Amino acid sequence: MTIYAAQLDGREASATELAPLAFAGYAHFTAAQVRGGRVRGLDLHLDRLRTASVRLFGKALPDERVREFLRAAIEAGPADVSLTATMYSRSGEFTAAGGAAEPAVLVRTGPPSSGPEGPLALSTVAFERVLPEVKHVGEVAKTYFLREAVAGGFDDAAFVDREGRLSEATIWNLAFWDGEAVVWPEAAVLTGTTMGIVGRRLAELGIPQRTREIRPADLHSLSGAVVMNSWTPGVPVRRIGAVDIPAAPFFVELLHRAHEAEPLRSV
Incomplete structure (x- = not known):
């Protein structure tokens, strides 16, 4: 079990799959703090991903599939992590194509955070x-x-x-x-x-x-x-x-x- 996970559509992503994303910019995401394997505001995160996918890609994945991918990444690491779920077009950037395929989902986890103390x-x-x-x-x-x-x-x-x-x-x-x-x-x-x-x-x-x-x-x-x-x-x-x-x-x-x-x- 590792605190860092990078999963593509619910499975560990390979370096070959991640390489094209290094400079990709046509994507959207949500970020959450996972505590005890659970999150606050799950409905808001799912709504954000769904709405933004329709806006950028013209279609969205069913919420339950997205939840499966989130669960897989959470279960791959410790109970407390920072989680980022990014959705991107398999057609890439700088092309008019992109409405045919469903968006892909990259879920990453890392160390938990509570932000700066301030003021x-x-x-x-x-x-x-x-x-x-x-x-x-x-x-x-x-x-x-x-x-x-x-x-x-x-x-x-x-x-x-x-x-x-x-x-x-x-x-x-x-x-x-x-x-x-x-x-x-x-x-x-x-x-x-x-x-x-x-x-x-x-x-x-x-x-x-x-x-x-x-x-x-x-x-x-x-x-x-x-x-x-x-x-x-x-x-x-x-x-x-x-x-x-x-x-x-x-x-x-x-x-x-x-x-x-x-x-x-x-x-």
Whole structure:
């Protein structure tokens, strides 16, 4: 048993099969933290893969087949891992063909992660992702802007769209606290699975949630900020651009409590 697995359609992938994928960029994926062989928000992950496959490839695999592939990779390693399931076209890139075959599924596992501790300082960058609603691969801008931010004395970068609104961060969703409610940025963003988990559990807890446009000039009126992704439901943010963000331990604890209320489920 190894902590690293790379399986193609439910079986160990060979080097020959993986080689063409080294520079492939027409694919989409979902990422999850597996704990005790189980995951949170399985329905959200399956919905993401299904919807994105239809968008990119014109067809999707049945959920049960995808679950079989996920199970095979989870069973090949220890109980706690990071898991990434990537779907790609067997027809490859830079071709109009691609509607005939079902997408292939590459599932990889690695060491578990809970993300950075924070608090983080985020630079602001004018940038909009292509097809922001799809968690697709080949996004060089994310790593580029992360490294630019670190070189400039920040920890990471947040994106500002053409309308001047904060949208998301490099590999994160943004969430804010206004003292009464959780505030989600109104912009074209990828709705993260952790964002979906937290959102539905906050609703059950009776915590108000709002979606509104947030520009850098609005940050002074907010009482807290976090980034979240599959690693964690909330890493505190202490600064965005030139604006200091107040510490909000209650907000961070609330997001973690909402996330933990989502049960871990067997794949």
